[in-house]
Amino acid sequence: MKVIVIGNGGREHTLAYKLLQSSRVTQVFCIPGNAGTATLERCQNVPLAVDHFEGIARVAIEQQIDLVVVGPELPLSLGITDYLQEQNIRVFGPNKVAAQLEASKSWAKSLMYEASIPAAHSGTFSDIESAKTYLQKQGTPIVIKADGLASGKGVIVAHTEAEAQQAVDELFAGGFTKLLIEDYLEGEEVSILALTDGLTIRPLLPAQDHKRVGDGDTGKNTGGMGAYAPSPLVTPELMERIQQEVLEPTLQTLKNRGIDYRGIIYVGLMITPSGEPKVLEYNCRFGDPETQAILPLLETSLIELILACLEQRLGEFPPIAWKNESSVCVVVASGGYPDSYEKGKVIKGIKEAESEDVIVFHAGTICKDDHILTDGGRVLGVTAVSESFETAIEKAYQAVNLIQFEGMYYRHDIGNRLLGKT
Structure with missing residues (x-):
């Protein structure tokens, strides 16, 4: 089988890596892919945007692709599944209507209510004044969510009324036309x-x-x-x-x-x-x-x-089988993320970091002049698999310490709660 994986992040590198472990998969094309997918055997990057549906369909037809696996939410929310299915191209990923589950917080919340699913009480607002009135009534802490795609960064937990008011101002100023305000949940x-x-x-x-x-x-x-x-x-x-x-x-x-x-x-x-x-x-x-x-x-x-x-x-289908092991992924990011950051920094030490128990999944990377350079906020995902969380955490951070690039940043406490640390 020939497969297209759409996206250029760590998730897509992981999907390509895992699909290629099957003897049934002969080749993977990543659109657009990254420096990690470029180095996988039987994997080829194709420099197209994830929302270039016409170009993606053309590659699928020309290469006689058997399956398209969609990684990111943006093309799903724009209807890539519908577009490709109309041309008899098989796609793994929901259609545009179904993708509202992520693309619209208010649509998803209405589904939760309809299904009687346990969730936080909330209100939906299309103007600043009514949103701020609701905030004053509800008090803090409270959660303000953008009603749309925000790459995982459209949620603000406000612990004071001033923070909540600022969050409302910032999200509306950022181009969102609707907000969801939810009760804060402990846990x-x-x-x-x-x-x-x-x-x-x-x-x-x-x-x-x-x-x-x-x-x-x-x-x-x-x-x-x-x-x-x-x-x-x-x-x-x-x-x-x-x-x-x-x-x-x-x-x-x-x-x-x-x-x-x-x-x-x-x-x-x-x-x-x-x-x-x-x-x-x-x-x-x-x-x-x-x-x-x-x-x-x-x-x-x-x-x-x-x-x-x-x-x-x-x-x-038979029960899904899993390794009886533990896995820890530490994300290595560009300095300044999730705000502004620089690109084009040379990355060293990836090969040294990888071992039988450690895989370095690329996210924001590109190849240029035989070098691997940073090309995003989240740059690498260093994943270690071991018999226990304690050793997996240790191996992941040992590997992270072998990687270098200017401005490199990562959290030092991934998995600490597993070890009883805070």
């Missing part, structure tokens, strides 16, 4: 990525992301500074509860709305101090960096799982 966050064929929904290993840019979960929200899997917070009993109270009702309500959803449903959950799972958000694709932590543990063939979803055979 610990967990990410559940689930495969669905529109009839059946099956979770992958639970993961925990580290959204804040600074150690100790301080500073601004980012697209994610690191992740680990499987999260010990999610016991088999809690996973069963998530299946019954969240995943099944979500899929059923999508079906009730006439939506044939085949792809990944990512559920961001808050596990409250009482142990109750409450939905914070949905995403319509593989998470990033959760994918870099989860997929290296997958023993079942990824391509076979994807085909089972597309052919609506997930219900009869």
Whole structure:
């Protein structure tokens, strides 16, 4: 099989790497890919934008592509699945209507209410005045969310009224026309990525992301500074509860709305101090960096799982097999991220960092004049797999310490909560 992977981040490098482990996959084309995908055997980058649907379709037809796997949310929200399906090109990823699960926070919230899914109480606002009036009434802490795609950075947790008012001003000034304001939930966050064929929904290993840019979960929200899997917070009993109270009702309500959803449903959950799972958000694709932590543990063939979803055979598919190990991903970023940062810095030490237990997934990188250069905010995802979280964390940071580029930044506490540290 020939496969196209759309996207240029760490998630897409991981998807290409995992797909190529199957003997059924003969070649992968990454659109546009990065310096990491460029070095994979049987993988070729194609320099097209992720929203250049016509060009992507042309490559698929010319190369006789059997499957397109869509990584990022932007092309999904713009309708790439619909576009390619009209030309009889097989795509893994929801259509434009279904992608509203991520593209519109208010659409997703209405689905939660309709499905009676446990979630924070919220209000939706299209003007500054009504939003600020609601804030004054509700008090703080409170959560303000942009109602649209914001690359994981459109959520602000305000602990004072001044912070909340500023968040409203900034998000409306940033071009968003609608905001969601939610009650603040206490607890610990967990990410559940689930495969669905529109009839059946099956979770992958639970993961925990580290959204804040600074150690100790301080500073601004980012697209994610690191992740680990499987999260010990999610016991088999809690996973069963998530299946019954969240995943099944979500899929059923999508079906009730006439939506044939085949792809990944990512559920961001808050596990409250009482142990109750409450939905914070949905995403319509593989998470990033959760994918870099989860997929290296997958023993079942990824391509076979994807085909089972597309052919609506997930219900009869054997149990998903996993390595009995732990995985930790540390994101290495450009200095200044998630605000402004410089590109074009030479990266050294990637080969030295990789080993039998460590994979360096590229995110914001490019190849130029035989050098690998930084080309984004999140540059690399250093993933270590080991028999325990303690050794996986140790190996990940040993590898990170071998990598160098000007302005390099990373959190030093990924996985600390697993070791009883804060």
